[in-house]
Amino acid sequence: MKARLPLIAALAVALAPIKARAQSWTTNPDISEGIGIRAGNLELHPSFGAEAGYDSNFYRASKDEGVIDVFKFRFTPSITMSTLGPRRRGGTEGDIAFRSGAYVSYFEVVPVNGNSEVSKRRNAAIGVDARLDVFPKRKVGFDLEAAYVRAIDTEGNTTDLAGEGFNRDTVRGGVGVAWRPGGGLFDWRLGYVATYHFFENNLYDPLTNLQNEINTRGRWRFLPRSALLFDTAYTFINYTNSAAIQTDGQAVRARIGFHGLVTYHLALLGMVGWAASFYELRQAGIAPRQYDSLIANAEARWFIQSRPTLDSTTVTSGLSSIALGYQRSFNNSYLGSFYQRDRGYLNFDMFLVGAVAAGLQFGVSRVAFPDVVEAGQATVPAFSQLRIDGSLFAEYRFTDTLAANATFLYDQVNSPIVANDDLRYSRWQAFVGARIFW
Numbered sequence: 242m243k244a245r246l247p248l249i250a251a252l253a254v255a256l257a258p259i260k261a262r263a264q265s266w267t268t269n270p271d272i273s274e275g276i277g278i279r280a281g282n283l284e285l286h287p288s289f290g291a292e293a294g295y296d297s298n299f300y301r302a303s304k305d306e307g308v309i310d311v312f313k314f315r316f317t318p319s320i321t322m323s324t325l326g327p328r329r330r331g332g333t334e335g336d337i338a339f340r341s342g343a344y345v346s347y348f349e350v351v352p353v354n355g356n357s358e359v360s361k362r363r364n365a366a367i368g369v370d371a372r373l374d375v376f377p378k379r380k381v382g383f384d385l386e387a388a389y390v391r392a393i394d395t396e397g398n399t400t401d402l403a404g405e406g407f408n409r410d411t412v413r414g415g416v417g418v419a420w421r422p423g424g425g426l427f428d429w430r431l432g433y434v435a436t437y438h439f440f441e442n443n444l445y446d447p448l449t450n451l452q453n454e455i456n457t458r459g460r461w462r463f464l465p466r467s468a469l470l471f472d473t474a475y476t477f478i479n480y481t482n483s484a485a486i487q488t489d490g491q492a493v494r495a496r497i498g499f500h501g502l503v504t505y506h507l508a509l510l511g512m513v514g515w516a517a518s519f520y521e522l523r524q525a526g527i528a529p530r531q532y533d534s535l536i537a538n539a540e541a542r543w544f545i546q547s548r549p550t551l552d553s554t555t556v557t558s559g560l561s562s563i564a565l566g567y568q569r570s571f572n573n574s575y576l577g578s579f580y581q582r583d584r585g586y587l588n589f590d591m592f593l594v595g596a597v598a599a600g601l602q603f604g605v606s607r608v609a610f611p612d613v614v615e616a617g618q619a620t621v622p623a624f625s626q627l628r629i630d631g632s633l634f635a636e637y638r639f640t641d642t643l644a645a646n647a648t649f650l651y652d653q654v655n656s657p658i659v660a661n662d663d664l665r666y667s668r669w670q671a672f673v674g675a676r677i678f679w
Contacts, residue, residue, distance in 0.1 A: 274321060275678045276641050283339075285679075286321045292648070292674030299350070299359065300395050301654075303663040311359060312351040315672065319344035336379070341371035348393075364408070367391040380421055386434075388413045408441040429459040447485040448575050453477045460500075467501030470512065478573055480523075486615065488529045488578045490520035492571075494536060505547040512538040516571055520578045528614040530578045532571045540566035545591075564588040576621065577613040582606055599635040606630070620660065627655040642679055648672040 274286040292315045299311045323340040346366045352359040368390045376382035394407035417432030434456070439449040458472035473495040480487045496514030503509055516536045520529035542564040549560050567585050574580045586604040591597070606628040613621035629652065636646035649671050656664040 273319070273678065278679055279325075282325055282335075284323050284325055288317075288319045288676060288678035290317045290319075290646075290674055290676040291315070292317075292646075292672040294648070294670060294672030294674075296668070296670045298666055298668035299362075301666045301668055303665045305663060308666075309356070309359060310353045312353065313670070313672070314349040314351070315346060315674070316348075317344055317346040336376050338374040338377050339372070341369075343369040362395065364393045365391075366393045378421075378425070381419070382421070383416070383418045384432075386413070386415045407445065410439055410441065412437045426462045427460070429457070431455075431457045447480065447482045448487065449482050449485075450478060450480045450487070450573075452479075452573070464501070467499070467503075469497070470500055471495075471497045472512075476573075478520075486523060486526035487575070488520035488527055489523060490518060490529065490578070492516065492518045492532075492573070492579075496536065496538075498538070502549065505549075506544050508542045508544065508549070510538065510540040510542075510566075518571070518579060525616060527577060530611040532579050532581065534571070534581070535569060536571065537569045538566070539568075540564055561591045561593070562589075574610065577611055579611070581609045596638045597636070598638075599633075601631075601633050603631045604629070622659075624657050624659055626664070629653040629655075636676075642677060644676045644678065646674055646676060648674075 273288060278285040278287070292313075294313045294315070296311050296313055298308045300306075300309055302308050319342065321340070321342040324335060324338055344367070347363075348365070349363050350360055368388075370386070370388035370390075372384065372386045374382065374384045388411070390411045392409050392411070394409070413434060413436045415432055415434030417430050419428060419430040421428040432455075434454050436452045436454070437450075438452075440446065454474055454476040456472065456474040458470070460468045460470050462468045474493070476492045476494075478492065479489050494514065494516040496512045498510070498512030500510045501508065514536050516532060516534065518532040520531060522529055542562050545561040545563075565587055567583075569581075569583050571579050571581045584604050584606040586602065588603075589599075589601040591599045607625055608628055609625040610621075610623060612619055612623040631649075631651040633649040634646065636644050638644040649669070651667075651669045653667040654665055658664075
């Protein structure tokens with residue numbers, strides 16, 4: 242039974258989201274947006290989607306715990322709003338660029354076996370985000386960002402089917418200033434961001450935390466299609482509840498790398514650096530463990546259409562591509578101090594004649610946790626998990642405002658028995674639906 246450590250399965254690599262996101266069309270403007278509705282100097286893109294699907298393991302339980310499968314129905318109204326793009330401006334860009342998005346994703350649960358307790362887990366995820374860029378193409382500019390996300394997570398405990406789970410809320414706000422001398426060949430940004438995480442279940446109040454981050458990044462274009470990159474971040478982590486036993490502290494990350502189009506079809510990205518943590522012991526809390534090791538990113542992306550721009554290899558562009566990559570990172574953890582993740586991935590995005598959009602993602606991760614020592618006693622030994630994740634999304638547009646879509650999700654955790662908790666599970670979800678959008 243998952244008695245003490247369900248948070249590992251629920252939150253270990255599911256980083257608290259900082260942008261509005263639910264279904265695929267709420268994250269990718271190439272998929273979500275239609276012709277739009279013009280309101281003065283703004284473009285509005287409302288959307289409403291409805292889906293029906295199946296979840297093979299709603300509580301992410303191991304086989305021994307009794308897997309519960311359910312039917313799901315999701316309803317997602319959403320909207321994006323932005324200043325007019327270059328196409329509607331006749332190819333020019335303004336001195337102010339604004340973009341925001343919001344969604345509510347309500348799901349209804351119908352248990353396959355008729356268990357009425359499961360139906361009480363109906364809920365709604367919420368997301369709102371906004372970003373303002375002032376003088377985005379001038380020598381000096383600044384930006385503001387804000388976001389709120391309510392994420393829904395089941396508890397992983399089949400003995401409490403109607404429990405509150407790990408529903409959590411994230412509030413984020415940030416500001417930055419950018420300097421672009423030399424006609425934009427070099428750009429440098431200094432920023433600050435605050436992120437507040439809290440749980441709706443009172444049992445997990447001690448995990449409430451505030452993170453303050455100072456960051457900087459830069460890019461030097463030394464060839465028309467190539468650039469050197471660097472970024473650095475210093476994060477202050479503070480658990481705000483007096484009953485918390487987690488480790489407060491700081492974390493520093495620094496990387497340098499290269500990004501370039503080496504042919505009209507092939508883009509390469511490589512970043513390498515170092516990260517270190519400085520966690521501190523709270524009174525009668527968990528003994529701190531420190532991370533001091535390499536962090537890295539590497540990706541090769543092949544564009545099916547030739548001649549993409551350098552910017553289009555890092556932002557949503559509507560270009561079909563396939564990418565193979567690797568990432569090594571460390572993150573603050575709700576079990577002990579931190580976890581390290583090594584992940585390899587394969588991504589494929591396809592956009593065809595304005596009518597078909599599809600995306601495939603597949604990843605394999607190794608997630609490693611250091612030992613947890615509480616009050617002088619080793620409560621959890623060091624261990625690692627193998628995780629597999631995959632998703633497939635496809636949408637066909639019948640008209641400029643009506644589309645049908647299908648989504649498939651898979652995740653699997655292979656883990657040793659930890660403190661008598663069986664954390665192994667596999668789960669797949671499938672949905673079909675339709676969407677009206679503008």
